[in-house]
Amino acid sequence: MNKRTLNYLKTGLLSLLFAGIIAACQSDDEVVAPVPVDPEVIPPAFKLDTAYTIERFRVLNIPTNISGKITWSIKDSIISENSELEFISTKTATYPLTLKVGTDKVFHSKIKVTKEAVTLSKYISKVFDFHPAVGQFMNEIPEFEQGNTETDMIKKANSYLVGSNPAMVSLGGFGGYVVFGFDHTIPNLEGRDFKVLGNAFFGNAANDPRSGNCEPGIIMVAYDKNKNGKPDDNEWYEIAGSEYFKNTTIKDYNITYFKPDENKAPVPGNSGWQTDIEYIKWQDNLGNTGFKTKNTFHSQSYYPLWFANASYGFTGTRLKDNFYDQSGTGTYWVGKSYDFGYADNAPNNDEASNIDIAWAVDRNGKYVKLPGIDFVKVYTGINQEAGWLGEVSTEVAGAYDLHLKK
Structure with a gap:
């Protein structure tokens, strides 16, 4: 048998094999014509x-290591144009997958x-870190007991936040x-994906109907791409809320707090409205x-x-200060709710407490396409004293997946 005949037979066998595979994958009402395949361009992992x-709720990774134009599709819908497919579904089903290389x-x-x-x-399963x-509210929620270490306090935060009946932890100032x-x-997925719970509410006497006790916290998200079960530093992305691209928002804001001498700490008077008790000193990287x-x-x-x-x-x-003295006499302070994208920024039954993963951006403010997220970080985004109310401090009272149904 000569070389040309052998190559011809190999090509014919591959075409027949591929046609059988396509027939097995097609749905009852869909006919897909067999496509001759060059074995040299078949992705090794495909x-x-x-x-x-x-x-369900797990990410399937299919790498190809192919450069050039690639499209992944299910039926007629393109789901990715990356060399590596990251696929996740909330439903049990069999999906027909098509990979197109080049044209x-x-x-x-x-x-x-x-x-x-x-x-x-659908609720929080583990607290990895708590650093208020x-x-x-510090040393109260969760409660510090003499001898507790940072590990102990993380365990306490875990006991507060994990599960379907969470309690609340305070994150303190900025x-x-x-x-x-x-x-x-x-x-x-399309629309908003998860909710972060807090203790925000709208004030009945507030001039702005979406103002009250709103203490916005920045939300960071991470997808566990390397599947090591923990959030790594290079996996974090910020949720770009409604204030992210405004010139009133300060990126890379740094603040340092100095431990006070509790024996010399001032004692406030009998009036809780007093606002001039200087207690814990701070300084920032802007010279303030x-x-x-x-x-x-x-x-x-x-x-x-x-x-x-x-x-x-x-x-x-750092977000722009959102509290103001509506009374003008220091008796009624209200915090304005920002439009979207923050924790403890709106009541738990409000759409503004729901978060869309599609809002995630990288360090340069460029939107990123994540298949999903495994970890969330929330930190206080305001550095402000709100009169007799004290510091603006984000509280977290749980979180849950909006897609996972019983």
Whole structure:
């Protein structure tokens, strides 16, 4: 048998094999013509003979290492144009998958999405870090007990926030944060994807109907691309809320808080309205200095007592001050709710407390396309004293996936 005949037979066998695969993948009402395949351009990781299998709310990764124009589609809908496909679904189904390389090379397979082996929870499953700033609720929610370490306080925050009946933790002034995760990937689908709970409410006497006790927190999200079960530094993206691109928002704002001598700490008078009790000094990277004040409602230390250092600080995005004295006499302060994209910024039953993963941006403010997220970080985005109310401090009272239904 000569070489030309051998090559002819090889090509014919491959074409017949591929035609059989396409016939097996097509739906009852859909006919797909067999496409001759050059075996040299078949992606090494692409399955032509068997379907990919993945559970609901898990990301399927299919790398190709192919440069040039690539399109992935399910039926007539293009789902990605990246060399690596990242696919996630909330439904159990079998999806016909098509990969097109260049303008004329087409490959077919299937993705079979199965029900998860272990029951998933739509709520927070673990707190990874809790590092609050100073504030009037510090050492109270969660409660500090003598001898507690940072690890102990993270465990307490975990006991507060995990599950379907969470309690509330306070993050203190600007920069204070909590990091938590879920037992599955929250998918990035059309519309808003998850909700962060807080204690925001609108004031009945506020002139602006969307103002009251609103203490916006910046939200960061991370997708566990390397599947190591923890949020890595290079996986974080900021949710670009309504204020992100405004010139009133300060990026890379840094603040440092200085530990006070509690033996010399001022004691407020009998009136809780008093606002001039200078207590914890702070300075920022813009040359500003100031004090976090102390009031009569909370007499404990406002500095986290499990922090041994004489000072500590944070860097992040600072939002424009949102509280103002509506009364003009210091008796009625209200905080304006920003339009979207922040924690503790609107009541829990309000659409503004729902977050869209599609709002995530990188360090340069460029939108990124994530298949979903596994981790969330929330930190206080305001550095302001609101009169007798004290510091503006974001509170977190849980979070949950909007797509996971029972």
